[in-house]
Amino acid sequence: MRMTGYYFFHPRKEVITQLYPETPPQLPERFKGEVVMLHDGNNEHACTGCTACELACPNGTIKIITKFETGADGKKKKALDTFVYHLELCTMCNLCIVACPTDAIKMAQTFEHSVFDRNKLIRKLNRPGSKIRAGIE
Numbered sequence: 001m002r003m004t005g006y007y008f009f010h011p012r013k014e015v016i017t018q019l020y021p022e023t024p025p026q027l028p029e030r031f032k033g034e035v036v037m038l039h040d041g042n043n044e045h046a047c048t049g050c051t052a053c054e055l056a057c058p059n060g061t062i063k064i065i066t067k068f069e070t071g072a073d074g075k076k077k078k079a080l081d082t083f084v085y086h087l088e089l090c091t092m093c094n095l096c097i098v099a100c101p102t103d104a105i106k107m108a109q110t111f112e113h114s115v116f117d118r119n120k121l122i123r124k125l126n127r128p129g130s131k132i133r134a135g136i137e
């Protein structure tokens with residue numbers, strides 16, 4: 001009651017309530033809301049399908065499905081087919097981001113993930129028609 005009275009008489013001090021959803025919340029820089037894959041304007045990414053992120057994840061949130069592609073030299077090479085991300089399992093620990101040798105993925109600050117069907121939380125992170133950027137090994 002004492003604190004209620006204090007804030008009643010000092011309404012402009014130490015205001016921590018944010019008017020969400022009327023105004024977008026101010027998230028701290030360290031806030032992590034979702035793993036995403038970076039794509040450039042040419043719909044290219046930096047994922048080699050190496051599975052380091054999958055191995056680093058402590059709870060099986062990531063499943064990397066690979067395929068073989070024929071390179072310009074005629075040799076077959078392993079490549080990413082599908083990056084499956086189970087958002088419903090993710091603890092936002094950041095270990096997969098740290099493990100990635102090519103900075104292909106990052107944590108986004110999205111946070112409105114409520115859905116009626118939990119299958120919608122299973123994401124394919126590589127966009128349709130995307131491919132690996134030239135020069136990424």
Ligand code: SF4
Pocket residue numbers: 035056057058059060061062089090091092093094095096097
């Ligand atoms: S942030 Fe952590 S729990 Fe989520 S996918 Fe990456 S390693 Fe797994």
Ligand code: SF4
Pocket residue numbers: 046047048049050051052053054064099100101102103104105
């Ligand atoms: S996102 Fe990074 S660590 Fe994961 S498979 Fe792709 S290149 Fe490897």
